[in-house]
Amino acid sequence: MSAKLNIEVPTMAEMIARGEEPEILFWVGCAGSYDERAQKTTRDICKILHHVGIKYAVLGTEESCTGDPAKRAGNEFLFQMQAMTNIEVLNGYNIKKIVTGCPHCFNTIKNEYPGLGGTYEVIHHTQLIQDLINDGKLKAEGGESFKGKKITYHDPCYLGRGNGIYEAPRKALEVLDAQLVEMKRCKSNGLCCGAGGAQMFKEPEKGNKDINIERIEEALETNPNIVAAGCPFCMTMLSDGIKMKDQNQNVEVLDIAEITARANGL
């Protein structure tokens, strides 16, 4: 795995200037843009897109927060300001299809933007990976072998319960020939990592435990080699949990995109 990105990431502005149009817009999201850990996932999504030859672009500096944390925190004004500004940009570029690496961005653009004038086909990167596997464009070869490794997948709330997407991320893992183990609370019964609803940006209320500890303990009960995530916020919470439990030497927390990129030697 290389953390470096040796490919050129095209922006919408550059593409339009060249008179070209992308097949799909990659909506990176704030975490994917700024959070160091999430940036790795972002680069791996680009590598996958590049590898399969999909013509894509990012908004780059023209992208702004979808407004998700503002909306969940109760600031509908700020949310709609962000949404309408983003919709103006997206519609200006005549965007039809969007892939995003963040379930929160995914949910917001897919479900909450249409009512404000922004209707797009929106998919999460695990759905893209599933489609590519189904179409035979993406396999698990040429890279690291995950054969026999124990992987447990943590369902992000806004992908799973929020939008009913449980199979796509699992499909991306099944192709690895690894040993998939489910946590006791999974799929529609999955336990939140603790970051949703703008909790990511505040200290938790008084209680007897942090939610991410509760969750990581459950993940560790499966004795995994890898805890798989599909959300940059879950990634932060689960990684912190692993560190708190002193298990970061034994267990890796990886995004589905990172696992896919590794398996394909990208």
Next chain:
Amino acid sequence: MISQILFIAITLAAIALFSFNLKKVIRNIKIGRPADRSDQPSKRMMTMIRVALGQSKMVVRPIPAALHFIVYVGFVIINIEVLEIMIDGVFGTHRIFGGLGSVYNFLIGSFEFLALGVWLSCAIFLIRRNILKLKRFTSPELKGWPKSDANYILFTEILLMTAFLLMNAADAKLQALGAHHYITAGAFPVSQFLQNLLPGTESSLIMIERSCWWFHIVGILCFLNYLPYSKHFHILFAFPNTYFSNLEPKGEFSNMQSVTNEVKAMLDPSFTPPEAAAGRFGAKDVNDLSWVNLMNAYTCTECGRCTSVCPANITGKLLSPRKIMMDTRDRMEEVGKNLDKGGAGFDDGKSLIDDYITREEIWACTSCNACVEACPINIDPLAIITDLRRYAVMEESQAPSSINAMLGNIENNGAPWKYSPADRLNWAKEN
């Protein structure tokens, strides 16, 4: 003849009282803001059939699901028996459907098995609540009335089923004695075992049979009138509640139209917003919530599946989605009582937030939708929590300081963290 008149009078009085109280409940629900749930009627009907009638969401927990199913089927099917009791009561007949012969025998026989099933299920429910003390039945919000309410319901159902079986046992014995009026009808596979407990004389058997008959039907009418005061309302409200439940993806939060108009006006000076509806942003009190939220509150039977899956509650935080629903109902009842007294309703110096639901509770929510998913009849506590947050943030600017900082960052630099928008693509350039 006197007993017929008495029966009709009691029944009419019970129905009248229930209608009176139901009207009040509906009035209270209508205190809520409008919400359009008239779309997709066939999908709504299917949801109701699947979730309420078919109990599809109960199966997640097989033991209570099986027990509840017995009580539910028992309740629905034994109502056929109530129909017979009604006709007999009005016309002074006895076992009017007895003429159906073997069909009738089959029906009565099945009712007896169901009655036994209901009896045992309710007994197990009582044990789960009071002896095993299952965690979700011992939460702080259940102390006092809610706990008693549950026990009264279970105990009453046991009494009603006992009366039904004793009535049948006495009846069968009277049939065997050839007592006048007691035609040979029915099969008694369960109550036959109670016959030995009963006296042998015709007069005392008639007394027992009549007392049980009256107890059974008056008991049911009393139970009906208990519903508006109880968590047990779900037996009726489960149906409209699932019919009008949210059909959109759970992750989707409603976009507030009142805000859309203002934001459009801010971004485009030529946009003239339509006449703004009065009212505040978000919810301070029950009248700021939608009627769907309020119907949810009346529908909640306090089973606690929501709270038992809530990540905040599991980790010891104050938030309990069940309490959100119970508080909403309690406040609504309080407002209703104020209105009954001709008072001002909400202007009693109290509000849903602070007087019932604390800030600590609403800010502990991760909006993970586990509570919504867990509810067997599609109640949505998250919608209420969100509206309370909206009020706190947009009307009062009272959010935890770290939330305010996050909101400030989005406003100033388009990200929840303090990073420059110019650095947004740096991830692609780092080599």
